[in-house]
Amino acid sequence: VSRTDLHETLSAVADAVVVPPPDRLGVERRVRRARRRRAVGGALVAAAVVAAAVLAWPRGEAPAPVSPVGGESVPVVVGGELGLVSPGGSLERTGLRLQRVVGVGKDGVVGIGPDGDLVEAQVGDDGLGEVRTLADGPVRDAAASTYGSAVAWVDEDRTLHLPGATETGFRGDLLATDGDDWLVWRDGRVVLERPKSGRQSVLLSGERAVSAAILGPFVALGEADGRRLSVDADTGEVLSVHRGPVGALGFWWTDGATYVVAAEGGARTLWRCAPGCREVYRDPTGTLTIPGQE
Amino acid sequence: VTAPTFAEFMAARWAPLYRTAYLLTGGPHEAEELLQSALAKTCQRWESLRDKGAADAYVRRAMTHELTSRWRRPRREVTTDEVPDRGHDGGLALRADHLALWAEVRRLPPRMRATVVLRYFEDLTEAQPAQELGCSIGSVKSQTHHALRRLRAALPDLELL
Numbered sequence: 001v002s003r004t005d006l007h008e009t010l011s012a013v014a015d016a017v018v019v020p021p022p023d024r025l026g027v028e029r030r031v032r033r034a035r036r037r038r039a040v041g042g043a044l045v046a047a048a049v050v051a052a053a054v055l056a057w058p059r060g061e062a063p064a065p066v067s068p069v070g071g072e073s074v075p076v077v078v079g080g081e082l083g084l085v086s087p088g089g090s091l092e093r094t095g096l097r098l099q100r101v102v103g104v105g106k107d108g109v110v111g112i113g114p115d116g117d118l119v120e121a122q123v124g125d126d127g128l129g130e131v132r133t134l135a136d137g138p139v140r141d142a143a144a145s146t147y148g149s150a151v152a153w154v155d156e157d158r159t160l161h162l163p164g165a166t167e168t169g170f171r172g173d174l175l176a177t178d179g180d181d182w183l184v185w186r187d188g189r190v191v192l193e194r195p196k197s198g199r200q201s202v203l204l205s206g207e208r209a210v211s212a213a214i215l216g217p218f219v220a221l222g223e224a225d226g227r228r229l230s231v232d233a234d235t236g237e238v239l240s241v242h243r244g245p246v247g248a249l250g251f252w253w254t255d256g257a258t259y260v261v262a263a264e265g266g267a268r269t270l271w272r273c274a275p276g277c278r279e280v281y282r283d284p285t286g287t288l289t290i291p292g293q294e
Numbered sequence: 295v296t297a298p299t300f301a302e303f304m305a306a307r308w309a310p311l312y313r314t315a316y317l318l319t320g321g322p323h324e325a326e327e328l329l330q331s332a333l334a335k336t337c338q339r340w341e342s343l344r345d346k347g348a349a350d351a352y353v354r355r356a357m358t359h360e361l362t363s364r365w366r367r368p369r370r371e372v373t374t375d376e377v378p379d380r381g382h383d384g385g386l387a388l389r390a391d392h393l394a395l396w397a398e399v400r401r402l403p404p405r406m407r408a409t410v411v412l413r414y415f416e417d418l419t420e421a422q423p424a425q426e427l428g429c430s431i432g433s434v435k436s437q438t439h440h441a442l443r444r445l446r447a448a449l450p451d452l453e454l455l
Contacts, residue, residue, distance in 0.1 A: 001395065001445040001452055003414055009395040010415035014313040016386040020322070022308040023330060024301070030334035115403030133362060136405060136433040137440050156440065 074252070074259055074270065074280075075101050075109040077289045082109060082121060085270060089280045096121050096131065102151070103144025103252075103291040110134065110144045110151055118142050118153050135161065141174040143182070143292065146213055146253055150179030165196065176292065178214040185209070192219060192233060204236050205229075211251035211292050220258070222251030228258055228273065244277045245269065250293025261290050300340040303349055304333060311353055317411045318361055320400040332356035354416070355426045358408045362427070391452065398448045402441055409437040 073084040073092075082096040098111040098121070108122040113131070116138030121131045135142075135153050142153035152162045152174065160170040163179050172186030181194045183204075190209050192202040204212075204219060211222040218239070221229040226244035228251065231237065245262040252259045257274035268288040270281040281288075298306070308329075315325035315332075335356045336349060343349060388396065399407060405427065412423035413434070420438075424431045 001442060001449055003442075005395060005452070006399075006410060006414040006445075007417070009392045010317055010399070010411060012388055012392045013386060013396050014317060014415065016388055017313055017316045017322075019309045019312050020326060022304055023326065024304065026326075026330045027304065027333045027337060030330055031337050115406075117403055117405065133405060136429060136437055138403065 074290060075104065075111075076270070077101050077111070077287075078283055079285055079287050080114075082111060085281045087280070091281060091283075094121075100289055100294065101291050102142045103146075104148045105134075105144055105151055106148055107132075110142070112139060112142060118151070143174050143177045145176075145178045146215060146255075150177055152177040152179075152182055167195070175209075175212040176214050178216075181214055183212045183214060183219065185212075190219075190221065199234075202233065202236050204231055205238065210248060213251075213253040213292070215253060220251070220253050222248060222258070222260065224248055226260065226262070228260075242273070242275045244273050245271050245279075250290050252290045252292055259290055261288055261293060297346045300337050303340075303346065304337075307350060307353070311350065311357075314354060314411065314416065315357055317399075317415055318357060318404075318408055320407075328357050328360060329353075331360055351422075351426060354412070355428075358405075358412075358427050361408060362405045394449060395445070395452060398445050401448075402444065406437050406441045406444075409434055410441045413438055 073086050076083050076085055076091070077098050077100055078091065078093075080097055080099070082094045082098045082101065084092045084094065086092065097114045098119075099114060099116070100112050102110040102112060102118070104110065105120050108120045110118070110120050113119045117133055118135035118139045119131045120134055134151060135155070138156055139153045140156060140158070142151065144151045150163050152160060154160050154170050154174055158168070158170045160167040160174070160182070162177065162182070170184075172184040172191070175183040175185055175190065177183070180196045181192060184191050184193060188207060190204040190212055192204060192214070194201065204221065208223040208225065209221045210224050213220045214233070215230075217233050219231045219233050221231060222244075223229070224247070226246045226248045228242045228244055229238050230240045232239055244258075244260050247263040248260050249263055249268070250261045257272050260271040260273055260277065262269050262271065263286070264282075266284075266286045268283045268286050269279050270283070270288060270290065271277045272280045311333075312325060312329055315329040316322065319325045319328055332353045336343075336353050339352070340349075343352060386393075386396075399410060402410065408427060409423055412418045412426060413420070418426075420431050420434050424434045427434070
């Protein structure tokens with residue numbers, strides 16, 4: 001396929017298209033609607049679905065105590081669509097198609113769109129989703145920091161993109177980042193990479209880990225048996241362990257709690273653990289995923 | 295020379311802009327909706343557009359932005375006896391080789407498809423699509439590179455007649 005082939009084909013298609021007459025009324029209708037919206041004070045007031053500002057210093061579950069933060073919604077993907085699970089346990093669908101949700105960014109929910117593009121989605125008052133592209137072209141993998149201040153992704157050429165830096169020849173699955181360092185699943189282990197600070201990589205005891213996060217000086221690991229581990233980022237020493245729902249498929253760490261998705265028969269359940277776990281939502285379709293979950 | 299009114303502009307440029315919209319969306323209804331939306335935005339800014347000769351670019355920019363930055367709430371499904379899909383050619387009378395390549399272009403992600411259309415249908419330089427898509431020239435190069443790689447992988451033996 002050459003550039004000439006493309007030019008020739010696109011021109012042939014354009015020539016073959018039957019052009020309808022100009023729909024002046026249709027355009028005028030849209031102009032009137034837009035002016036009405038402006039007149040009442042607001043085209044679309046886009047609001048970040050989850051306020052990233054709520055996420056203060058992530059203390060994790062250990063060794064520091066957890067302070068529960070109420071009022072937060074959990075971004076999820078159910079049936080290929082972005083939804084929000086409220087603290088009360090109801091699911092609000094947004095209509096936005098996503099392959100998976102990566103995390104919460106500065107202005108909205110970061111996810112991988114239907115075409116593999118990395119996007120950040122807001123939800124407006126009228127239910128439409130304003131979406132901006134964070135990375136051109138399909139991405140292989142992506143992660144957002146717990147604070148929402150940094151997003152990292154791996155492109156199709158296996159280049160890892162971090163704020164202000166790139167690393168070529170990336171190998172493994174990207175699990176998490178804090179903007180400077182990142183966690184990667186490689187050769188059956190979770191590895192903490194820290195080239196920016198010049199510190200050595202740390203091999204972590206994460207053979208059974210399904211999710212991970214960098215929480216300041218700690219690394220959090222979530223395992224399939226429901227255990228949540230706090231690990232010293234410098235030594236790899238396990239500092240504390242909490243139990244949770246078995247059959248865990250994914251973990252998402254926020255300031256106030258850790259959310260866990262578990263498989264239960266053909267269904268999936270979403271749990272809020274702080275540090276004790278309670279079920280907040282049951283997804284009968286068995287497709288629910290949370291940030292960071294494949 | 296008096297500057298054209300918006301109505302004059304729309305009457306004169308509807309057909310070529312519709313063709314571009316069709317290439318961007320791949321379907322007649324989506325193309326018309328996209329073009330109407332972009333023209334409505336242009337109409338609202340018409341008086342402030344100093345260079346009316348650049349209005350085509352403004353409409354294209356509105357179309358590509360709309361296409362790549364917003365997903366609409368899925369429409370409710372309506373049961374019908376008619377089959378709406380007129381086949382993968384979209385009802386167009388095209389040669390088989392053109393049809394095969396067009397089918398693959400339609401499968402490209404929106405931003406990538408927009409880059410291909412602007413570069414190889416509108417014959418814009420690398421800098422112009424970058425301006426219209428609101429991205430860097432490097433992004434245009436990258437999108438074009440990935441698009442060509444995908445198309446070549448999908449149609450390794452394609453040779454136009």
